[in-house]
Amino acid sequence: xxxxxxxxxxxxxxxxxxxxxxxxHFLEINKSQYSYQISILERSAIYAVVAVSMNxxxxxxxxxxxxxxxxxxIGAYVTAILTIPVDKRASVYYVNGISPAIADSNCPFWLxxxxxxxxxxxxxxxxxxxxxxxxxxxxxxxxxxxxxxxRAVIAAPQLDTITNGSYGxxxxxxxxxxxxxxxxxxxxxFLMILLIHSSYGRAFKALREDETAAQAMGLNLFRxxxxxxxxxxxxxxxxxxxxxxxxxxxxxxxxxISLTYDILLIVVLGGIGSVTGSVLGSFLVTAGREWxxxxxxxxxxxxxxxxxxxxxxxxxIFSILLMAVVLFYRxxxxxxxxxxxxxxxxxxxxxxxxxxDSIRRVTGKKxxxxxxxxxx
Amino acid sequence: MTTNKxxxxxxxxxxxxxxxQFGGVVAVNGLSLDVNEGEIVALIGPNxxxxxxxxNCVTGIYEPTYGQVGFMGETILSNTPKGKMQKTYLGDxxxxxxxxxxxxxxxxxxxxxxxxxxxxxxxxQLSVFDNVLIAKHMRARQNVFSATLRLNHQEEARMxxxxxxxxxxxxxxxxxxxxxxxxxxxxxxxxxxxxxxxxQPRLLLLDxxxxxxxxxETQELTDFIxxxxxSYHLTVFMIEHHMDLVMQxxxxxxxxxxxxxxxxxxxAEIQNNERVIEAYLGVSDDA
Numbered sequence: 001x002x003x004x005x006x007x008x009x010x011x012x013x014x015x016x017x018x019x020x021x022x023x024x025h026f027l028e029i030n031k032s033q034y035s036y037q038i039s040i041l042e043r044s045a046i047y048a049v050v051a052v053s054m055n056x057x058x059x060x061x062x063x064x065x066x067x068x069x070x071x072x073x074i075g076a077y078v079t080a081i082l083t084i085p086v087d088k089r090a091s092v093y094y095v096n097g098i099s100p101a102i103a104d105s106n107c108p109f110w111l112x113x114x115x116x117x118x119x120x121x122x123x124x125x126x127x128x129x130x131x132x133x134x135x136x137x138x139x140x141x142x143x144x145x146x147x148x149x150x151r152a153v154i155a156a157p158q159l160d161t162i163t164n165g166s167y168g169x170x171x172x173x174x175x176x177x178x179x180x181x182x183x184x185x186x187x188x189x190f191l192m193i194l195l196i197h198s199s200y201g202r203a204f205k206a207l208r209e210d211e212t213a214a215q216a217m218g219l220n221l222f223r224x225x226x227x228x229x230x231x232x233x234x235x236x237x238x239x240x241x242x243x244x245x246x247x248x249x250x251x252x253x254x255x256x257i258s259l260t261y262d263i264l265l266i267v268v269l270g271g272i273g274s275v276t277g278s279v280l281g282s283f284l285v286t287a288g289r290e291w292x293x294x295x296x297x298x299x300x301x302x303x304x305x306x307x308x309x310x311x312x313x314x315x316x317i318f319s320i321l322l323m324a325v326v327l328f329y330r331x332x333x334x335x336x337x338x339x340x341x342x343x344x345x346x347x348x349x350x351x352x353x354x355x356x357d358s359i360r361r362v363t364g365k366k367x368x369x370x371x372x373x374x375x376x
Numbered sequence: 377m378t379t380n381k382x383x384x385x386x387x388x389x390x391x392x393x394x395x396x397q398f399g400g401v402v403a404v405n406g407l408s409l410d411v412n413e414g415e416i417v418a419l420i421g422p423n424x425x426x427x428x429x430x431x432n433c434v435t436g437i438y439e440p441t442y443g444q445v446g447f448m449g450e451t452i453l454s455n456t457p458k459g460k461m462q463k464t465y466l467g468d469x470x471x472x473x474x475x476x477x478x479x480x481x482x483x484x485x486x487x488x489x490x491x492x493x494x495x496x497x498x499x500x501q502l503s504v505f506d507n508v509l510i511a512k513h514m515r516a517r518q519n520v521f522s523a524t525l526r527l528n529h530q531e532e533a534r535m536x537x538x539x540x541x542x543x544x545x546x547x548x549x550x551x552x553x554x555x556x557x558x559x560x561x562x563x564x565x566x567x568x569x570x571x572x573x574x575x576q577p578r579l580l581l582l583d584x585x586x587x588x589x590x591x592x593e594t595q596e597l598t599d600f601i602x603x604x605x606x607s608y609h610l611t612v613f614m615i616e617h618h619m620d621l622v623m624q625x626x627x628x629x630x631x632x633x634x635x636x637x638x639x640x641x642x643x644a645e646i647q648n649n650e651r652v653i654e655a656y657l658g659v660s661d662d663a
Contacts, residue, residue, distance in 0.1 A: 202509060202510050213497035214510075216497075
């Protein structure tokens with residue numbers, strides 16, 4: 001029985017993969033027609049990489065860090081500096097001039113992304129030494145501070161000839177095609193999944209569950225926290241590089257705290273400790289923002305202008321939806337579970353029962369019982 | 377008060393003048409004791425006597441204020457009061473300047489001291505199998521790249537094989553996919569001991585293994601401890617409140633009260649020791 005179902009699941013996964021590649025192929029052919037949808041999907045995929053790397057740290061190692069934007073900034077700037085075509089550099093750096101050290105630095109984008117990741121990882125290794133001695137909220141505040149420092153350093157006038165200061169960097173070459181975009185994102189996430197399911201992933205989870213017990217099992221607290229922090233930052237840096245390639249132009253404001261909160265939102269919404277949750281969350285959050293755009297347009301019903309419908313209103317709706325999700329799915333969409341075909345099957349089978357339950361709840365029959373229970 | 381056994385067997389654990397001071401409180405005061413190869417030694421005493429603190433000093437969770445811990449003839453922890461502590465030191469043993477040796481708990485585990493905890497500390501959300509498997513990580517020949525890219529097939533297979541064998545020995549194999557925190561209390565204790573055994577220790581420290589157990593379970597535990605001592609060639613050092621268990625199983629007993637050693641001897645000697653009776657009856661009784 002078990003073998004048959006695992007065989008079936010493999011086929012389903014293969015089918016899903018083929019459909020996925022098919023969709024990318026379709027979008028690749030009709031690029032100009034679907035450019036808006038493509039940009040949403042690309043952004044979602046890149047956010048998914050960063051969200052999964054944050055989840056690696058928060059959900060699997062139990063370290064609550066808010067430094068994502070800073071490491072993304074490092075990755076993005078390194079990628080940009082290494083990939084902007086040399087002949088276009090004069091026009092990019094026309095105000096401040098370009099530092100001779102980076103004037104001729106150029107390499108293919110894949111190498112630039114790896115270097116970007118390594119740069120972010122190296123920074124994380126340094127920051128980790130003082131910061132990882134802190135716990136929970138204190139760690140979050142400290143990493144948040146470092147992330148802002150990184151942003152401030154990038155924007156500092158002293159580095160104008162390298163980072164181009166407040167003018168930012170533009171003319172960053174984009175992705176050659178959609179296969180590369182989604183392929184790279186999938187590769188990053190796949191590597192992180194492999195890590196999480198390896199012996200080291202188990203060690204990270206042990207640390208999350210109980211630090212004292214993990215030590216008693218021979219795990220060096222600092223070494224494993226540092227390792228998790230560095231690996232997470234590597235992928236965050238790569239994610240930042242991907243974002244730079246996607247946006248084509250970046251400046252230090254792109255990497256403000258709100259970017260970290262976007263990622264945090266995705267992780268919490270998807271479920272802390274669930275990779276598939278983070279991926280699902282990033283597509284939902286990124287796409288959700290765009291779907292709600294019609295709330296920004298003025299709306300009149302029967303000639304009466306509804307005053308609420310103005311630009312910015314969609315974010316109000318978005319926030320309310322988020323609160324609803326957090327209230328009703330307290331542990332996020334996926335909790336700490338991962339997607340499985342069997343799980344999907346169970347969900348579909350349970351839909352009629354769930355519907356019946358909610359109808360009963362609305363009609364009030366069950367509600368009384370619930371209240372009664374609450375009072376107890 | 378030394379028994380014949382002392383001379384015959386090699387010394388496994390040696391604590392010399394261990395003093396642990398928290399602010400103005402001396403939790404452990406000049407504790408010296410020895411545990412020899414193959415012995416089962418108990419550390420008893422009323423609540424708050426400093427027993428668990430003494431354990432934490434051995435496993436490196438605390439750094440003792442003064443004193444030395446030796447394991448298999450090697451000094452694994454050693455400290456002497458420094459700076460402000462020199463003036464505020466309240467221990468009875470006058471501190472000598474001794475070389476400082478520091479080791480983190482993970483290093484001490486690797487050297488061969490495993491422990492269980494008073495309030496069970498399992499990896500609650502992980503499966504029974506993974507709980508034991510994690511103990512195998514520290515001795516595996518692999519690095520983060522080889523593990524992620526699955527180049528460590530053989531190591532992983534060996535770790536899983538050893539874990540499965542251990543679970544079978546401990547008769548926990550039928551529960552291997554259960555979530556650890558969902559197990560009943562008694563089994564959680566058993567799993568914690570199994571996990572400690574998976575680190576391949578020479579010395580096993582048990583912190584109140586019979587806490588919360590009924591007489592029958594306690595009897596089973598007594599047999600169990602004897603059994604693992606023999607089959608894994610262990611030395612056992614344990615804290616326990618159940619006097620039946622302690623008297624039945626221990627080769628020697630150390631009694632701690634208010635951080636100080638008040639008696640030491642065989643179970644028969646301890647049972648008739650006046651100071652021990654006084655400590656247990658004079659202070660809150662929970663034995």
